[in-house]
Amino acid sequence: MPETPPSAPGRQERLAALGGGVSRARAAAPAGASMATGPPAARAAGTDARASERGPAPLGAAEARMPAIIAHELTKRYGRALAVDRASFEIERGELVGFLGPNGAGKTTTLRMLAGLIRPTSGEGRVLDRRVPGPALRRVGTMIEEPSFYPYMTGRDNLRYAARLHGGVPERRIDEVLDFVKLDRASSKRVKAYSQGMRQRLGLARSLLWSPDVLLLDEPTNGLDPAGIAEIRENLREVAAEGVTVLVSSHILAEIEKLVGRILAIDHGKIVYDGPLDALVQRIDAGAVSFRLRATDGAALLAALRDFGLEPEPDGERGARVSAPAADADALVARLVRAGVDVTEADRTGEDLEGAYLRLIRGDGRPS
Amino acid sequence: MSAFWNVVAAETFKLVRKRRTYVLAGLWWLLLPSLALILGRVLVSNFAASFANEAGGVDLAVQTIASPYGIALIGVVGPAYVSPPFYVIVVAALAAVLIGEERSHGMWKTILVAQPSRLAVLAGKLVTAMLVVGVLLGGTLLSGVAFGAAGTLFLPTTFAGDWGGLLRTYLLQWAFTGAIVAFAFLMVHLARNVAVGLILVFFLPGLLETLYTVYATTVGFQPINRFNVFLQGIRLRQVLEDLPTYFFTANVYAPARAPVREVAAAFTAEAATEGLDLAGLLGSNITLERAAIVAGAYALLFLALLTWRFLRADID
Numbered sequence: 001m002p003e004t005p006p007s008a009p010g011r012q013e014r015l016a017a018l019g020g021g022v023s024r025a026r027a028a029a030p031a032g033a034s035m036a037t038g039p040p041a042a043r044a045a046g047t048d049a050r051a052s053e054r055g056p057a058p059l060g061a062a063e064a065r066m067p068a069i070i071a072h073e074l075t076k077r078y079g080r081a082l083a084v085d086r087a088s089f090e091i092e093r094g095e096l097v098g099f100l101g102p103n104g105a106g107k108t109t110t111l112r113m114l115a116g117l118i119r120p121t122s123g124e125g126r127v128l129d130r131r132v133p134g135p136a137l138r139r140v141g142t143m144i145e146e147p148s149f150y151p152y153m154t155g156r157d158n159l160r161y162a163a164r165l166h167g168g169v170p171e172r173r174i175d176e177v178l179d180f181v182k183l184d185r186a187s188s189k190r191v192k193a194y195s196q197g198m199r200q201r202l203g204l205a206r207s208l209l210w211s212p213d214v215l216l217l218d219e220p221t222n223g224l225d226p227a228g229i230a231e232i233r234e235n236l237r238e239v240a241a242e243g244v245t246v247l248v249s250s251h252i253l254a255e256i257e258k259l260v261g262r263i264l265a266i267d268h269g270k271i272v273y274d275g276p277l278d279a280l281v282q283r284i285d286a287g288a289v290s291f292r293l294r295a296t297d298g299a300a301l302l303a304a305l306r307d308f309g310l311e312p313e314p315d316g317e318r319g320a321r322v323s324a325p326a327a328d329a330d331a332l333v334a335r336l337v338r339a340g341v342d343v344t345e346a347d348r349t350g351e352d353l354e355g356a357y358l359r360l361i362r363g364d365g366r367p368s
Numbered sequence: 369m370s371a372f373w374n375v376v377a378a379e380t381f382k383l384v385r386k387r388r389t390y391v392l393a394g395l396w397w398l399l400l401p402s403l404a405l406i407l408g409r410v411l412v413s414n415f416a417a418s419f420a421n422e423a424g425g426v427d428l429a430v431q432t433i434a435s436p437y438g439i440a441l442i443g444v445v446g447p448a449y450v451s452p453p454f455y456v457i458v459v460a461a462l463a464a465v466l467i468g469e470e471r472s473h474g475m476w477k478t479i480l481v482a483q484p485s486r487l488a489v490l491a492g493k494l495v496t497a498m499l500v501v502g503v504l505l506g507g508t509l510l511s512g513v514a515f516g517a518a519g520t521l522f523l524p525t526t527f528a529g530d531w532g533g534l535l536r537t538y539l540l541q542w543a544f545t546g547a548i549v550a551f552a553f554l555m556v557h558l559a560r561n562v563a564v565g566l567i568l569v570f571f572l573p574g575l576l577e578t579l580y581t582v583y584a585t586t587v588g589f590q591p592i593n594r595f596n597v598f599l600q601g602i603r604l605r606q607v608l609e610d611l612p613t614y615f616f617t618a619n620v621y622a623p624a625r626a627p628v629r630e631v632a633a634a635f636t637a638e639a640a641t642e643g644l645d646l647a648g649l650l651g652s653n654i655t656l657e658r659a660a661i662v663a664g665a666y667a668l669l670f671l672a673l674l675t676w677r678f679l680r681a682d683i684d
Contacts, residue, residue: 133480148478
């Protein structure tokens, strides 16, 4: 069973209603709730679109209390190969959750099942309290693997096509999503002339076209340069801040670390961790934590770290990078201060998560 | 219902943006009428004043080929007699855009989330294909009339003709094309590859029918082997001998080939004395009623298979 935080009331009853086993619940905590707000005009137009054409009726009170996504014992088998093995999790409305796993772990297959593109061998997926595949998918935006388009059409025409297919999306909504992903100037170019980054952004724009309540994104930053990654990350934060439920998969661990508050980790088709990001990082037994430190006296900093038995690397004139055992990590700065080093800056780096995650999937560092 | 119309609107939008649509229309609307007018002009220039036209034979030929009615008739009959028939080429091109391209461009994962009703998606695409075929056929009729009307200015042609019958031929051929659409969609979907799918659409019916003909010619259905004894035993021999009348290609072009029946009939008696089945060779000896039943059965079979496969398919 995956590691999860303590149960929340109601989850067991919901899973029982689905006719299966029980795992622990999650508290809803939108990771992006305190971040930048989304584009109001875009959301307003999107509301119009949803109200007129989304298909199922607007959320009722009971539906609004249900998790946005429920995976219950989802299993997918291809012949003898087990791609996803009884994956169960819930994602509350407005949550921004990272879906982590190495290549071939089962991330994309799980997302495809939730998007109604492939049928589970057993188990069931529910989105917005409705079984998938089904009409609830009209309130879902997806970007599964590399976004695909008709290359002979312009970016705008690709969005027009999707808008017509979905129905009820006004032309101004297309302008808004293009503006949101900063593709308004390139929208009249044919997609075959787009760079990888532009295609990724156009894919995100399309997934937002009908103002979905749920976004399923499979490695949305794949192949992007750092600037592109930062842009997509900012876009996702804005979307999540508007209350959209986002499940985003990635194998770029540092990206997940900067974006989400909760991690679902999958390996060999099994959910191996389901919990807060901090817990994953902090509760690793005997794990190593990387630090970037700066002090008024760089030489004294390096000497003190070496005295502690560590192997620091100089980082500029007054800085150092060092990897410390997780058990000692919290006390490292205090020890440096006691040793007389005037520490001016101490950052844990993004490699923390990677180290924790690799230990997790190797099975030698699972959180207790 | 709105899901279905959304699909029709989206697919129509896509086809309007596709250059191939205009190439097909150009070929059908411009090429054949232009050739007919050129041929008419050549006949008039070379034979109108010669002895060959003493009985008005050349004028009749020009009227048949290059009059408004004649060109419009050639527009629907001609495509049924080229190989592969132009109807198949058009429908295969549409199937490639509407079904095959979604796989090759990886678009199913987008389409089936934007419009999760797979039945609506499939029905919308099929209906769009039929609408486009209808537009192309309608355009052929209009362009034939327009080119023919232009021809009356410099050719000895008139507007005379069985226009009601012609309109009926167009409508029937459009309806019969439904079986070709169903077949092409099924093949392109099953093949999982546009090129292989198109090859199957173009050549599979012909291949199967040729194999049958080879078997019927070289072995026949006389009880000379165990296989035929078995067939006789289950009273299938006559059915097998009649099989060519159920062939796909013999039936789906029946309306377009029907106008040739009169021509064939004039020569059939003479040809029959020489042991030649001229009507059979021209594919014009099948009644429209029977062809409609056979083509309808093919369409239903292909649609059932296509729907069953499409609704169950995993999108990878």
